[in-house]
Amino acid sequence: MTEKELLNQGYRKYSGKAIDVYFNLDICQHSGNCTRGNREVFNVKRKPWIVVDNAEANEVERVIKNCPSGALQYIMKVNVDK
Numbered sequence: 001m002t003e004k005e006l007l008n009q010g011y012r013k014y015s016g017k018a019i020d021v022y023f024n025l026d027i028c029q030h031s032g033n034c035t036r037g038n039r040e041v042f043n044v045k046r047k048p049w050i051v052v053d054n055a056e057a058n059e060v061e062r063v064i065k066n067c068p069s070g071a072l073q074y075i076m077k078v079n080v081d082k
């Protein structure tokens with residue numbers, strides 16, 4: 001999806017240097033995979049609850065791929081070594 005499509009669907013954007021993260025609370029199933037996956041990036045006790053640059057872009061991508069609902073999406077902005 002493009003950023004425009006995500007924002008139109010109600011996703012909120014959290015910007016990072018190399019990767020942008022998008023979250024849609026209406027879709028979230030509260031599985032906790034994200035907060036368990038990386039508490040430095042995803043921490044519901046903090047505002048903002050997502051701080052993208054607290055981990056490498058590849059790590060943020062890894063955690064988002066474990067989101068079961070699609071509530072978390074990302075757009076990689078630069079090529080990063082895998």
Ligand code: SF4
Pocket residue numbers: 027028029030031032033034035066067068069070071072
């Ligand atoms: S992993 Fe996805 S569905 Fe689960 S709590 Fe996080 S955002 Fe919500």
